[in-house]
Structure formats: C-alpha cells, structure tokens
Amino acid sequence: MNSKVLVAPSPHVHGGDSIQKNMYGVVFAMLPALVFSFVYFGMGAIIVTLTAVASCYLFEFLISKYLLKKVPTLNDGSALITGILLAFNVPANLPIWIILIGALVAIGIGKMTFGGLGNNVFNPALVGRVFLLISFPVQMTSWPKPLGFNTAYLDAETGATPLAIIKEGLKKGEPLSQLMHDIPSNMDLFMGNMGGSMGEIAGVALLLGLLYMLFKKIISWHIPLTILGTVAIFSGILHMANPEAYAGPLFHILTGGLLLGAIFMATDYVTSPMSHKGMIIYGIGIGLLTVIIRVFGAYPEGVSFAILIMNAFVPLINVYVKPKRFGEKRK
Amino acid sequence: MLKTFSLGGIHPAGNKLSASSAIQVLPIPEIVSIPISQHIGAPATPVVKKNDEVKVGQLIAKSSGFVSANIHSSVSGTVFKVDDIMDSSGFRRTAIIIKVDGDEWLETIDRSETLVTEISASKEEIIAKIAEAGIVGLGGATFPAHVKLSVPPGKTAEVLIINAVECEPYLTSDHRVMLEKGDEVLVGTQILMKALGVNKAIIGIENNKPDAIAHLTKLAVNYQGIEICPLKTQYPQGGEKQLISATIKREIPSGALPIEVGAVVQNVGSAFAVYEAVQKNKPLFERIATITGKSLKNPSNWRFRIGTPVKDLIDAAGGLPEDTGKIIGGGPMMGKALTTVEVPLTKGSSGLLLLPREEALRKESKPCIRCGKCVSACPMGLEPFLLMVLADKKEYERLENNAVMDCMECGSCSFTCPANRPLLDYIRMGKGKVGQIMRSRK
Numbered sequence: 001m002n003s004k005v006l007v008a009p010s011p012h013v014h015g016g017d018s019i020q021k022n023m024y025g026v027v028f029a030m031l032p033a034l035v036f037s038f039v040y041f042g043m044g045a046i047i048v049t050l051t052a053v054a055s056c057y058l059f060e061f062l063i064s065k066y067l068l069k070k071v072p073t074l075n076d077g078s079a080l081i082t083g084i085l086l087a088f089n090v091p092a093n094l095p096i097w098i099i100l101i102g103a104l105v106a107i108g109i110g111k112m113t114f115g116g117l118g119n120n121v122f123n124p125a126l127v128g129r130v131f132l133l134i135s136f137p138v139q140m141t142s143w144p145k146p147l148g149f150n151t152a153y154l155d156a157e158t159g160a161t162p163l164a165i166i167k168e169g170l171k172k173g174e175p176l177s178q179l180m181h182d183i184p185s186n187m188d189l190f191m192g193n194m195g196g197s198m199g200e201i202a203g204v205a206l207l208l209g210l211l212y213m214l215f216k217k218i219i220s221w222h223i224p225l226t227i228l229g230t231v232a233i234f235s236g237i238l239h240m241a242n243p244e245a246y247a248g249p250l251f252h253i254l255t256g257g258l259l260l261g262a263i264f265m266a267t268d269y270v271t272s273p274m275s276h277k278g279m280i281i282y283g284i285g286i287g288l289l290t291v292i293i294r295v296f297g298a299y300p301e302g303v304s305f306a307i308l309i310m311n312a313f314v315p316l317i318n319v320y321v322k323p324k325r326f327g328e329k330r331k
Numbered sequence: 332m333l334k335t336f337s338l339g340g341i342h343p344a345g346n347k348l349s350a351s352s353a354i355q356v357l358p359i360p361e362i363v364s365i366p367i368s369q370h371i372g373a374p375a376t377p378v379v380k381k382n383d384e385v386k387v388g389q390l391i392a393k394s395s396g397f398v399s400a401n402i403h404s405s406v407s408g409t410v411f412k413v414d415d416i417m418d419s420s421g422f423r424r425t426a427i428i429i430k431v432d433g434d435e436w437l438e439t440i441d442r443s444e445t446l447v448t449e450i451s452a453s454k455e456e457i458i459a460k461i462a463e464a465g466i467v468g469l470g471g472a473t474f475p476a477h478v479k480l481s482v483p484p485g486k487t488a489e490v491l492i493i494n495a496v497e498c499e500p501y502l503t504s505d506h507r508v509m510l511e512k513g514d515e516v517l518v519g520t521q522i523l524m525k526a527l528g529v530n531k532a533i534i535g536i537e538n539n540k541p542d543a544i545a546h547l548t549k550l551a552v553n554y555q556g557i558e559i560c561p562l563k564t565q566y567p568q569g570g571e572k573q574l575i576s577a578t579i580k581r582e583i584p585s586g587a588l589p590i591e592v593g594a595v596v597q598n599v600g601s602a603f604a605v606y607e608a609v610q611k612n613k614p615l616f617e618r619i620a621t622i623t624g625k626s627l628k629n630p631s632n633w634r635f636r637i638g639t640p641v642k643d644l645i646d647a648a649g650g651l652p653e654d655t656g657k658i659i660g661g662g663p664m665m666g667k668a669l670t671t672v673e674v675p676l677t678k679g680s681s682g683l684l685l686l687p688r689e690e691a692l693r694k695e696s697k698p699c700i701r702c703g704k705c706v707s708a709c710p711m712g713l714e715p716f717l718l719m720v721l722a723d724k725k726e727y728e729r730l731e732n733n734a735v736m737d738c739m740e741c742g743s744c745s746f747t748c749p750a751n752r753p754l755l756d757y758i759r760m761g762k763g764k765v766g767q768i769m770r771s772r773k
C-alpha cells in the first residue's frame with residue numbers, strides 16, 4: 001500500500017485563486033488608464049510612473065528588511081499597485097524628489113507602520129497623495145495640459161482642472177451656465193481630454209478596468225457602483241434644486257478623481273469592508289462626503305479625503321455590520 | 332433565470348468523468364466487513380455470532396434506539412467474527428465479518444426486475460418497512476430515513492423535496508440512478524409522499540445533468556404531484572438548507588430542522604432504496620457508488636455489496652494510479668481522506684475519489700488580505716476569516732456570538748481564499764469546542 005497518501009481534512013481541492021492573481025489582475029485593469037496617461041502627458045507620465053513604482057518597491061524592501069527585520073515579500077504585487085496608484089494621483093510634471101517623498105510616506109507610513117499588507121487601515125497611495133497635497137500644494141495642483149504625446153516633463157504647459165474652474169468661478173459669483181463654456185465637452189471629459197492627475201482623466205479607460213475586474217471577479221460591484229450611484233443622486237438633487245449653483249451628476253462623475261477613486265482606490269481589499277452590506281454603507285459614505293467636500297468644502301476635489309475618512313470607519317463597519325446570515329431570526 | 336439558493340455559493344469544476352458510464356455490478360468479495368455503525372446515531376447491536384450461517388438480506392445487527400438503523404447481511408455465508416476493524420472514519424470500530432459462500436438470498440426478497448407501481452402499504456406500514464430495511468440518507472449524511480419521516484407532533488409536512496442535486500464535483504451515482512432507475516425513483520418518491528401524507532414532491536436537479544432532467548420530466552407525467560425542478564449549478568446546493576431555499580424559497584431558521592418550514596428532504600438514492608424496500612421487500616445491503624479520479628483508468632459507477640473493501644472498487648476501475656496523493660471517501664469538497672484501501676464500503680459511500688498528488692497538496696497559507704471573498708462565498712452568511720482568527724485565539728464566546736454553529740462545513744471558504752488559508756480547519760476546531768461548551772451548559 002502506498003504509504004505516501006495524504007490525510008487532511010476537507011475541502012480537498014482549492015479554486016486556484018491566489019493573492020498574485022488578484023494583484024496582477026488589478027495591475028492589468030490599470031493598464032488602459034496608464035496607456036491613456038502616456039498618450040496625453042507623454043514623457044512626464046512615464047518618468048512619474050517609473051519613479052513611483054521603483055521607489056515603492058525600494059522602500060518596501062528597505063523597510064521590511066532593515067526596520068521590521070522580516071523577509072521582504074515583494075512578489076505579491078501590492079507595491080506595484082501602490083506605485084502605479086500613487087503615480088495616477090499626481091500631476092505628470094511632478095518633480096522626482098516629491099514623488100520619492102510621496103512613495104516613502106505611502107509605503108512607510110501608509111502601509112508598513114501597520115505591519116504590511118493586510119494590516120493597514122488607510123489606502124497607502126492615498127496617504128501619500130494627501131500628504132503631498134498638503135505639503136506641496138503648488139506642485140500638486142499645477143496640472144500639465146493633455147497635449148498629446150510630448151517630451152516636455154517639468155516645463156510642460158499647465159492648466160486648471162474642470163472642478164477647479166467651476167469652484168473658482170462660482171466663488172467669483174459667475175453663473176454655472178456661463179462657466180460651463182470653459183469646460184471640455186462631456187465626450188472630451190469621458191475620453192480624458194482635460195487637466196488633472198495622471199490616471200484620473202480618462203473615464204473610458206477606468207471603466208474598461210472596472211469591467212475587467214468585475215468579469216474576473218477580482219472585486220464585486222458593491223463599492224464602485226454605490227459610490228457612483230450616491231454621487232449621481234446627491235449631485236442630481238442639488239442640481240435640480242439650483243442648476244446655476246450646482247453642477248449636474250454627469251459632470252461630477254466624469255471630472256476629478258471620482259472614477260479613479262471609486263474603481264481603484266476605494267476597492268482596495270485591505271482598507272474596505274468585508275461584507276456586501278458593509279461595502280454599501282462605505283460606498284454611500286464616500287459618495288456623500290465627496291460631493292459635500294467638492295460643493296461646500298475648501299478644496300475643489302474631495303474623493304481622496306472621502307475615501308480616507310471612510311477607511312477610518314472600516315474597522316468599525318466590520319465589527320458592527322454583519323453579513324446577512326442564512327436563517328437569521330427576522331425582526 | 333434558473334432557481335438557486337439565496338446566499339453565497341461557489342462554482343468548482345464539475346469533473347463528472349464517470350457521467351456516461353452505466354452502472355455495473357461489482358463482484359462479490361470473498362469476505363465482507365460490515366460495520367455496525369454506518370449511520371448517524373447509536374450503533375446497531377449485533378444479533379449474530381461467530382459461525383452463524385447468514386443469508387443475503389438477513390438482519391445481523393438491530394437498531395438500538397430511535398435514531399439508529401438496522402444492518403443486514405450483504406452476502407450469504409458464515410460469520411467469521413465480530414471484531415473491531417479500522418473503518419473509513421480512521422478509527423477502530425466494531426464490524427461483523429462474514430466469509431462468503433455462494434449468493435443465497437432470503438426468499439422474502441422479490442429479485443425480479445418488474446416495476447411495481449401500485450403502493451399497497453399504508454402510511455404506518457411504509458415507515459415501519461423503511462425502518463426495518465435500515466435505510467439511511469444515501470447522499471452521505473447517513474441520517475436514518477424513518478426518523479425524518481416521523482413528523483414531530485405540532486408540525487406538519489407540506490412538501491417532500493428529493494435531493495438529486497449531486498453538487499459535489501466528480502460524483503455521478505445519483506445521476507446514473509436517475510437515468511437508469513427513473514421509474515423506481517418516482518415510485519419511491521410517491522411512497523415517501525404517502526408516508527408523509529403530502530401530495531406534493533419536488534425533485535431538485537442541477538442543470539449540469541440535462542439528460543436526467545429531461546428523462547425524469549418525461550416520466551413524471553405518469554406520477555401525480557411530482558414536479559421536476561431544474562436548478563442553476565452551484566455548490567453547496569445539496570445542503571438541506573440550500574436545497575430548500577432553492578426549490579421553495581424558504582429559509583430554515585438557525586438551529587432548526589427542515590420540518591420547521593414544512594419540508595422534508597430525502598436523497599434520490601434513498602428514494603430508490605425505499606422503492607426496493609417497500610415494493611420488493613429488499614433491505615439496504617447494496618448501493619451505487621462512483622469511483623473516479625483524473626489519473627484513474629476507468630472512472631465508473633458500480634453497485635456493490637456493503638462491506639466490500641474499498642480496494643475491490645479501485646481494482647475494478649483499473650487499479651490505484653501511480654500518482655495518487657489522496658484517497659477520498661465521498662467528493663472533494665466534503666469527503667473524508669482515507670488512510671488505507673482496506674476499509675469497507677458502507678451505506679454512506681457515495682463515491683471514491685483518487686486525487687493526484689499535486690492536486691492533493693495544499694498550497695502555503697499566506698496572511699489574510701481582507702478581500703472578503705470568503706464572506707461572499709459562505710452560503711450561511713458567516714465571516715470565515717473572523718471565525719478562523721477567533722478559533723485560533725480560543726475566543727469561544729465571540730465564536731458562538733458570530734454564529735459558528737451555523738457553519739455547515741461545506742468548505743466554500745477554504746476553496747475560495749486567495750491566500751490559501753485553512754479556514755475550515757480552524758472553524759471546525761472552534762465549532763467542536765463551542766459545541767462542547769454549549770452542551771455542558773445544559
């Protein structure tokens with residue numbers, strides 16, 4: 001008799017999913033947006049991406065090896081995601097030294113202080129982005145114009161984002177219908193022909209990524225669709241109440257970092273809730289906060305803050321919002 | 332949209348390698364070892380002793396309580412001894428070992444193949460017959476069938492649900508029974524309906540068996556009150572709670588039995604056994620099982636005498652493949668790994684799966700990435716990642732509050748986890764401990 005047969009409890013087979021498959025699946029889903037950013041911003045986008053990714057890997061390696069004294073696990077793909085997301089969240093003409101600081105904060109403070117992948121509370125790339133936004137407001141908000149592939153990097157021509165144009169204009173008391181003339185058409189917004197962070201501009205590319213991730217079951221629809229739905233409804237109500245003071249739902253969805261945030265940032269496994277009910281609460285929270293910050297807050301854009309604020313509630317949501325149990329006694 | 336259950340679920344590869352292989356009859360071995368505990372409940376009490384002559388179908392161990400089952404000889408010959416042997420549980424337990432001589436059946440058994448559709452037995456007679464024949468849940472649960480048919484006072488059965496889902500990958504014995512014994516299954520279903528006093532039965536079949544659905548649907552027009560219900564293929568639809576949710580959209584409350592929502596579930600193989608017991612006077616001493624595996628020469632379905640060694644079944648299908656890494660009694664999701672091929676096949680043996688070594692090896696477990704996929708997969712709406720952590724930390728009170736006892740041990744969580752965490756191993760451990768604590772409280 002073959003003495004080598006294994007005896008272990010059920011289940012005896014595994015579905016074959018792995019951390020790597022999911023992580024590289026996310027990276028694959030980000031490729032369309034990456035390509036669009038290269039096309040629109042040229043050389044700058046490439047330099048920013050390479051710097052962000054390389055420095056995230058480097059810091060993860062150094063911190064786990066020398067500070068945490070653990071064997072660095074770089075092949076899980078999570079540093080790659082953080083790197084690309086960090087690049088996606090900054091202008092394509094950001095100087096290298098600022099990117100390095102952003103990566104150090106993202107990996108060092110956002111991820112490793114909590115004990116590495118699986119333990120962090122906040123989305124690392126967003127921690128990096130918000131830190132940079134507060135520390136280097138000028139560099140972080142001078143957006144190069146999407147001029148098609150060019151070789152300009154630091155000296156690229158800059159322009160404002162649609163959200164900033166509206167915010168500034170409304171402050172000066174100009175009516176929305178007037179301001180809308182300065183905004184690219186919805187089609188241009190959808191195709192990414194506007195000022196903004198590297199990865200947030202091309203709605204079409206981000207949506208392609210979403211479809212891919214849903215199809216591959218890397219994420220479920222709950223978080224992205226709840227965020228987008230909440231933003232659409234909330235901004236729609238405001239718009240109907242006063243069309244001259246509040247922009248409509250489509251504008252809110254297509255501009256700024258909303259699609260990027262809803263699809264790639266808020267869906268980060270580690271920092272989002274585990275149950276579908278929890279995901280929906282989290283998504284509604286992000287949607288509401290985004291619109292509130294955009295419309296009533298000091299910053300023109302609010303997605304990053306909204307996600308970070310809701311990240312902070314995730315541990316609470318996980319404890320108090322239980323999935324629907326089968327056969328639960330109904331009240 | 333096809334019906335299915337309400338929460339969670341996974342889609343493992345079907346691997347129904349033996350689906351087109353007709354049921355064959357496994358040769359009677361020279362010696363059989365028939366365990367006295369092949370069911371949930373108290374072990375039966377042996378009523379034969381060394382050197383007794385027995386015939387096929389003769390009672391050799393008597394049910395020892397309400398939740399227990401009779402055991403009959405599957406062969407004719409001489410009792411060699413009553414002794415402890417290693418059975419499929421991996422423990423040494425009592426079995427009746429019989430040396431085979433010929434194949435002489437009790438005269439009372441009708442061995443003809445003629446279909447008897449007329450049900451002459453009364454409700455009480457049927458239940459008594461089923462108990463006498465030692466029929467248990469043949470899907471693998473092995474719960475004595477007559478117990479489920481005895482509806483407790485204050486409750487009423489409204490519908491009988493026949494579990495023909497066979498949601499475990501690889502297994503095909505129920506599928507073959509439906510194709511080859513369709514009429515017998517339907518008569519068996521009507522007998523069970525009569526026993527319960529219901530006029531409606533639903534046979535739930537997953538749509539990965541379109542031929543069985545078509546065949547039974549065609550036959551069912553001749554039988555009153557039987558509805559064939561095709562279901563969307565999804566594991567673990569064969570779980571009682573899931574099957575009831577899928578077929579009649581009712582949710583059994585936590586901790587309750589199907590009768591709470593007016594349903595009684597019986598396996599399709601049991602329906603066939605009921606037919607044989609009531610119409611043919613034949614106790615349960617043989618059944619049908621699948622022997623399968625990707626490296627096996629001849630994945631197939633066999634009718635075998637209970638007590639036949641596992642080894643005989645493997646040999647009949649072409650012998651143990653070189654690369655075998657695990658021998659599983661049952662399916663890959665809920666089956667049990669066997670330590671040796673010398674153990675006997677029993678009433679609960681729905682199949683035998685030989686898993687190649689590289690598939691049997693578990694991958695290294697990584698830290699949880701909090702993806703929530705185990706939560707989405709759990710058909711009971713639990714949080715497997717949390718239950719594992721709590722079991723590991725021995726936080727039994729929190730385990731109980733997080734409904735660990737609702738876990739049906741389907742393995743969907745471990746199957747799904749991208750970090751290869753052994754979720755169910757820990758949850759099972761925690762469940763055992765919480766169960767102990769709950770019992771000691773009473």
Ligand code: SF4
Nearest residue numbers: 709738739741742744
């Ligand atoms: S084994 Fe238990 S915890 Fe895991 S999915 Fe099945 S019911 Fe849920």
Ligand code: SF4
Nearest residue numbers: 699700702703705748
């Ligand atoms: S599936 Fe695995 S990795 Fe994902 S949350 Fe559950 S235990 Fe953690």
